[in-house]
Amino acid sequence: MIFAYNKEHVGDVLMVIVSDDKGLDNQVERKGNVARISVVEDDQTVAWNIFEASAVLGDIKGVGQIELTDEQLTKVNEELARAGFSETLLNEIDPKIVIGFVKSCKKHPDSDHLSITQTEVNNGEVLQIVCGAPNIKAGQKVVVAKPGAMMPDGLMIWPGVLRGVESFGMICSAGELRLPDAPAKKGILELPFDAVIGEAFPVGK
Template structure:
């Protein structure tokens, strides 16, 4: 679950992104300061919008993806109840942009520029990630955007299929992470080998 806030461009609205709608038609139901966004047909909830967010939650720090305190999440849930919705939001504290280790890297069976990696992201958790960077190889420490991550430009990362192969995340370049002085040359960011797998990566710093 991702919390996003951009007062300058969207207004005083907290956006809560629950899951990928996969391009399906959405239905919006608004009650008071709460709007529930669900998929037409199966009514799966994919997002919430909380209007007048700063009035309800107090100061919201950051721009883009933001971290809410436990108290603020409780206030969001209270607002949902007041509006007559039955759902409860649970805060996900696991970092979504983390340091990873490329355990293996093989050529994609149906592409001459893609590679299929098995990349460890934390305590033995391994994700299959398809990567198009020319400098990707086994043995690297890299930055991984796991499913459910929001990139600095607002792009959401979800599981997908690239040329017939499933991919569960993205191995990031310095430019995609909006790092200062990021090189223009295409390629993923390589980290020092003493970087700790599973640690959150400080995006934009």
């Protein structure tokens, strides 16, 4: 679950992304200051918008993905209940943009520029990630955006299929992470080898 806030560009709205709508048609149900966005086909909730968020949460700041305290999440759930919704939101503590280790890397069988990696992201958890960076290779420490991550530009990362091969995340460049002085040259960000696999990468900090 992703919480996002950007008052300058969106207004005083807390956006909660629950799951990927997979491009299906959406519908909106609004009650008071709460809007529930769901898929028309099966009514599955994919997102929530909490309007006048600062009145609910107090002093809230951010220009993209933010973290809520347990106290703030309780206030959000109280607002959902007050509006007449029965769902309860849960805080996810696992970071979505983390340090990873490329265990293996091979050429994509149907592309001259894509590679298929097996990348460890935490405690033995390995994700298959298709990567188009020219400098990707086995043995690197990298930054991985796991499924459910929100990038600094608002892009959401979900599982996908690239040229017939499943991919579960993205190995990031400095530019995609909006790091200061990111090089114009294409390529993923390579981290020092003493970087710790699974640790959150401090995007925008």
